[in-house]
Amino acid sequence: MLVGSHLRSDSDPIAAAVAEGADCFQMFLGDPQSWKKPPPREDAEALRASPVPVYVHAPYPINVASANNKIRIPSRKILQQTCEAAADIGARAVIVHGGHVTADDSAEEGFKRWAKAMDQLETDVPVYLENTAGGDHAMARHFDTIGRLWDHIGDSGIGFCLDTCHAHAAGEELASSVERILAITGRIDLVHCNDSRDEAGSGRDRHANLGHGTIDPDILVEIVKRADAPVICETSEAHRMDDIQLLKTGLGLT
DSSP states (O other): OOEEEEOOTTSOHHHHHHHHTOSSEEEOSSOTTOOSOOOOOTTHHHHHHOSSOEEEEOOTTOOTTOSOHHHHHHHHHHHHHHHHHHHHTTOSOEEEEOOBOOTTSOHHHHHHHHHHHHHHOOOSSOEEEEOOSOOTTBSSSSHHHHHHHHHHHGGGTOEEEEEHHHHHHHTOOSTTHHHHHHHHHSOOOEEEOOEESSOTTOOOOOEEOTTSSSSOHHHHHHHHHHHTSOEEEOSOGGGHHHHHHHHHHHTTOO
């Protein structure tokens, strides 16, 4: 089992991963809040050759479920460009948030737009849908909604990334989260193992280092164990080495 870190994209990510004791790492390929195409990386060849696997997180503004053409079409474009840039560095996968519809739109139409986006996407790099923390009309906040979305996109080959902080913030019961997601998707391809600064059901996406928030660290270790998938800690750099060590110890990897 691989346990790793989310790293700054402008650092030397391979060296940073090794320094933290990470077995894998995740990064952005550009500004996470931007619609701009990811620029080429000077270290692309080194990343492709690296024995440390890399995952790419897509930019946050992506919302392929939106009814607004000025959001949906650029979202499809930047997702395509991110997948192409991820392929250039030999990334294992691209992780993307589910997006949302508005109050005057229907979830069903959002699901259909998601399916169309996956039909149009051309990529050799797998895409993983990540569950999200908040939003009354989110596509991937509540597990029952994820199930309805999966009915539309599950056959596309899309994977799934389970974020523990997001599930907690969404009000989903964590102890059974792995089994319930597997019943919906049949797969968990990656875990974002994060504590939460806020209480369950808060809807707030504020990560904390493991043992520094409101989630029992033993539950986090158990989730990772049951998911049996690579793990990324998207936590503060100041204590992330401790997070990696906590997980590795709990999993019997050290």
